[in-house]
Amino acid sequence: MVWAVAVSADGRFLLSGSADQTVRLWNLRTRENLLTLFHGSNGEWVVWTNSGHYASSPNGDKMIGWQINKGVDKAADYISAAQLAQHFYRPDIINAAIKLGSTKQALAQAENTRFNLNLLTREIPPRFEIISPRSGTRATTGIVPVKLKIAANTVAIEKFMVYVNGREVTPHKIRKMRPFIQQHTKTIEVPLETGNNRITIKAKNSIGITSVQLNLQYAGASQIRQGNLHLLSIGISEYPNLDREQQLKFAAKDADAIHNLLQTQGKKLYRSIKATLVSDNRGTQPTKRNIEQALKQLGNAQKTDTTIIFLSGHGMNIGKDYYLIPRDAKRRGSEIDKNSLVSWQQIQNALVSGLGRKILLIDTCHAGNAFNPRLLKDSADQNIVVLSATDADNVSIEMERLGHGVFTYSLLKGLKGKADMFDEDYGKITFKELDAYVSLFVAQLTGDRQKTVSQAGIGGFKDFIFMQL
Structure with a gap:
């Protein structure tokens, strides 16, 4: 009706x-x-x-x-x-x-x-269920065996992915398993954190992905302790092959500042820091080849580690896909050559190639047609935490008087202490605190002309300490 x-x-x-x-x-x-x-x-x-x-x-x-x-x-x-x-x-x-x-x-x-949807009459995404432990119960050990009942599948299951409160903890032998199709049971050892544990197990084949969840309480010592920080900061201000109006003033400076601050503060929270700077000003020059090489280094992250990528520069959409424009991007006629760009798929693959928590700080929407909703949706599906400088209706602003892009300026202020808003966690800045502070301050500085957007994964979100003062 x-x-x-x-x-x-x-x-x-x-x-x-x-x-x-x-x-x-x-x-x-x-x-x-x-x-x-x-x-x-x-x-x-x-x-x-x-x-x-x-x-x-x-x-x-x-x-x-x-x-x-x-x-x-x-x-x-x-x-x-x-x-x-x-x-x-x-x-x-x-x-x-x-x-x-x-x-x-x-x-x-x-x-x-x-x-073709008609294919679903013969081939479907993976079929499996958790048969123990029961969701909503209390675990007595910090490593819990999760038992899966896997149905006979018409298409081989290619891989499993395991997450605890948004952090990937897939065991090594599960990551290295061979595709299989037969019916059987499988047990996966899953480490727990103190308190509530939202366990998500995903299975993937060529048709699609199936996801199941389990919630457990655990009162003992966390089995997922803070590990290493893998930090990649990319800042591109200069584009020799593009027009004068496409040059940026502060993108490289933004990457330098964030890189320095996260390294300094990270020493108080992480065991060690593996940092790479790809910038016009310092570090490695932000060419396509150098960016791709830096991305490949992120695959070594372990389940207790955290990976952070900071991107500042120009991005663009071509068809359904999003691309980062590197320093040496080339033109083919009046258009930018797609083959000279770094695709979102490459960035996403680099983040998900390692284990642990994955965070993306992105400030690449300095012009129209630069925001891509696929980036946020894919990130949610892959449990990547995102804080983006803009939404679909505005662009990222640089301000001469600030000496930075507005987003980065707000991030720096927040990480230096302004975002530490709750007394019970004094000296520790959580992601939610940082998100709230940056969102409000960016809107205030720009008179609501720029609005940030965040994405903290699907199926609920458990806040975490982002940095320590």
């Missing part, structure tokens, strides 16, 4: 609100249903096309999916959109459908849309 309709000012589109709590966008001339939107009472949302391609908030794609019928004598399978995100999370198709006024045209010009 349709409750309400509204026509756009130009007469091209119609919005309809229905009893099923969805809003649909229609092309009035062709009568094509372009998009359907659902916004939950919890703030999560998802918008999708009839082809199944969608955009969503970090948890929004758990609210829709496909029921796969297997005949009258068998129970149907349900597969959520979140499980098939690698195929169907496509904000670029959603944007194109609106701009073109046609989902069919948007799909025709998009790349990598060949995955």
Whole structure:
């Protein structure tokens, strides 16, 4: 049942609100249903096309999916959109459908849309469940054996990933296991922290990802102690092959300052620091090759370690993908050559190649078309904590009087003590404290022209100490 309709000012589109709590966008001339939107009472949302391609908030794609019928004598399978995100999370198709006024045209010009939903009648994401211990119980030992019952799968499971409160703790033998397809049980030894432990176990195959969760309380000493800090700071102000208006004043200086401060403060919190600076001013020059080499060094992080990447410079979107523009980016005609850029996929792969906690501080939206929602969604799915200088509706601002970009200036102030807001943790700055302080101070300095955005993983978030004064 349709409750309400509204026509756009130009007469091209119609919005309809229905009893099923969805809003649909229609092309009035062709009568094509372009998009359907659902916004939950919890703030999560998802918008999708009839082809199944969608955009969503970090948890929004758990609210829709496909029921796969297997005949009258068998129970149907349900597969959520979140499980098939690698195929169907496509904000670029959603944007194109609106701009073109046609989902069919948007799909025709998009790349990598060949995955066929009919395949799900034969091949589905991994099937497994936790059979012990029971969620909500108390653990008596700091290393708990989690027993999985793995069903017979039609597609080989390629890997498992294990997280405790957002920190990856996948055991070495699990990371190195060979793909398998047969039904069996598997036990994974999982270390616990003192207090509540949100354990997430993910399994991946070529079709998609299945995720299950378990909550345990543990009163003993934490088995996940603070390890080493792996720090990579990248700052690019100078672009010799780009136009004068694309040069930046403070990006390299921002990276230098953050790099120095995190090294100094990190000595009070971490056992050791493995730091790499890739900057116009100091360290290694921020060329594509040097950035890629620096990213490869992050794969050695262990389960007790923390990896932080700070990015400052220009970013851009090409199609559905986000790219960091290195110092030696080249033009091909009037466009920047994609092959001379560093892709978000490379950055993400570098972060997830190691274990432990992963943090991304990003200030690369100095121009229009630089914010990409895929970066935040992918980060949430990979348990990467993100603090970004901007959201989709504004750009990152540099201020001469501050001597830094506004985001970095606020980060520096916060990390030097301004973000330490709670007496019970005096001298320790948590991520939530830093996020709150930077968000408010950036908005204050810019008169709300710039707003930060953060992403702290899906399935709940347990705050952690970011730095110690």
